[in-house]
Amino acid sequence: MDPYDAQAIEAKWQEIWERERAFEVSNDPVQPKSYVLEQLPYPSGTLHMGHMLVYTIGDVVARFRRRNGMHVIHPMGWDSFGLPAENAAIRGGDPPRVSVERNIESIRASMKRIGWSYDWTRELSTHDPDYIRWQQWQFLRFFERGLAYRKPAPVKWCPVDQTVLANEQVTAEGRCERCGTLVETRLMEQWFFRITDYAQELLDDLDRVDYPDSIAGRQRNWIGRSEGAEIDFRIEELDEDVPVFTTRPDTLFGATFLVLAPEHELVTRIADRSDRAGEIHEYVRRAATKKTEERAAGEDKTGIDTGLHAVNPVNDERLPVFIADYVLTDYGTGAIMAVPAHDTRDFEFAQAYELPIRQVVRSRDGEVDESQAYTEHTDDEVLVNSGAFDGLPAPEGGRKIVERLAAEGRGKFTINFRIRDWGFSRQRYWGCPIPVVYCERDGIVGVDDADLPILLPEIEDYRPKGQPPLAQATEWVNTTCPRCGGPARRETETMDTFVDSSWYFLRYCDPRNEEEPFSSEVVNYWNPVDLYLGGTDHATMHMIYARFWIKVLNDLGCVDFREPFDAFFANGWVTLGNLKMSKRAGNIVGPDVFVERYGADACRLNIMFLGPADQDMEWTEASVEGMARFIRRLWRVVHEVAEAEPSTDGGAELARKVNETIAKATDDIGRRFAFNTAIAAVMELVNELSRDTAGPDSRFAAETAVSLIYPYAPHVAEELWERLGQEGRLYQAPWPAVDEAALERETFELVVQVNGKLRDRFEVPVDLPEDELVARAKASPKVQAFVDGQQIRRAIVVPRKLVNLVV
């Protein structure tokens, strides 16, 4: 037996797999198919243990499914646009394209060294010209349908640098990262996708996909559906209606003031009519410079009385109108009816500004609290101080109130979503250009399909200077209008990288198509993705955007499905010192050094054995050594078996163990995604095999152990498979099947309990009738000692397991 040499074996098999094109897959519509997809990486410096985890899980599943007869597509690519590469360039590094392509080279080499079984012929980068081309093509279809549009929206603006800032360029203190100036919020025209049109469907379809509860819950929360009513309050002095959204129309009689967000469209006109115009403008200006975090913390409520009045449509009461920044402009209607008796925020504000507090619901058996207090909401409330609605249960009362207002045209039932349209324009360089021009005559005009792709021009300076960096490229910017031929300027903003990641899995299916983004036929064959794998950090934005994108493509007739991912598996974080590995924590550990020291197989086994893959796991180097030890042990035991002269006599114990292990390892990958216990089961088998490597079933046990460990440690498994004299490659070998007959037992170990406590166990034949089991249990001397002459009141028999005597 030669010693185990991980480096040599892994190089050998990687070369063989590549030569034999083991993991390349055709688009022939063979069934069953399986699309195993991992979230594509951003090509920053090197791989880290988080990548190691998610890509190894995907690889284990892909290798397992191939050997179970599935036509498996398992692709990889690069999310290569985005801020880090651009920021590196600004700090004096290489241009984004150069650094990104260098990183891709190096990460690809690391991935190949780990032996992940990708079909590299399908590799793509989101900054590839043809990827840009077909993304722009799709954008134009969205644009034509009005699903991409421009509107003013708040952006972070540095008044000194005269530039828009990305959120991560604003410090925790709300200052510009570069110059330290307090950042302001400015309204600027931005591009949006109309994702809100799909809010209800995005919510409903969560019931049709198999996501973990936590992920589905987060998406539901993000979409944020709430049922309520919109009620019109008339502002007396302006003779203008202000709609407010409320989920508690039952408390309408308790409204004692009205509050508008500082950004509300009526604020200017209100200021004009108010004798406090100066103060109002000052308040609004201050609210705009307040950083969102501070505003959200909401430690003390501030606001300003406009002096104007709003009329409550339910009782014609005149209420003071306030402007206060605890009301958000982008939720509901940007205006609220304030019910301080039943809303904590309104209550705080009412206390601060000495406004009346009127209780209008009380619990059914409670009293009305006269102390101007806040009343906790309960499930069992009736209306009080609410005119004709007094005494009604709160939900019914609320309904009746809205019905009456609706009849008068002053209100309606409505559903409000928290999700907002997806702002996808970025005032940055390193992204996919938005293919439109601005024409003085025709306005915003989409570029002709024939002129795609619109590629990024080379520029000198990547810093935004009042304008997005692309504005410097004047030759590129100045163009002609595709419609009228007159002078026009190109859009200088680029797309959010979440656009890139909304359809990459479609392009993988048909990556070299030069006629269209993808062939619908091919995409419809491979999709939806059968198993999507990734971290929880993309549970909301990326996944919701991709789901939206697919729904639109379905509406456009490009794909015949409406959900991109049938199932999602969320892997846990890899932690070090109980902190999530991250650049910020400075505790990143990469696989490369361990692969070099212990081999890829040991590292793959280690990350899968560390703990349940969907939970956080603490990285320890000691455990990699343990896995290397296990591989050497496997190596030795298998060689002993290969060299032994098997005896013919011996029990069926080992054969049963082998079959039990097949059953467990198969269920653990196929159904439970419990990779750690599957590996443990194979270890148990190897331990048992090591006690007798020359038994009648030892060879069968060795072959099976090697076969079952293959998804985790494929290189050494292939090598040992070959050394056991097996025909063909393990990657093509069918996954072992359980021999049910071998699992059959003639006897089983009967557990005897007295009052639920185990007192004895012994082998009995499986076909013994229940009364005989009980008789044998009673006959046991150990059991008798505990029964101790007491009367046995009951005997519980669990077939094939135990007898419990109750005394």
Place this chain on the structure above:
RNA sequence: GCCGGGGUGGCGAAAUUGGUCAUACGCGCCUGACUUAAAAUCAGGUGUCCCGCAAGGGGCGUGAGGGUUCGACUCCCUCCCCCGGCACCA
């Protein structure tokens, strides 16, 4: 505040439908073998308390407290702690 996950040996963890002395598998540690020695490897041990020279036997033990059950890590109730997400969302 709301949503989700978790709490089991010295450590990572297992127990899949309530049913095998709970702790598989691995790490660490202890003892022994091999060695001049160490590493590596191999063999054995390793929850806790008590009785016993020993073989052996018994009690207690899955964050805390209650409950259901013949039987609870598993189900129910109350509570504590840790991690993640969302959050002035009306």
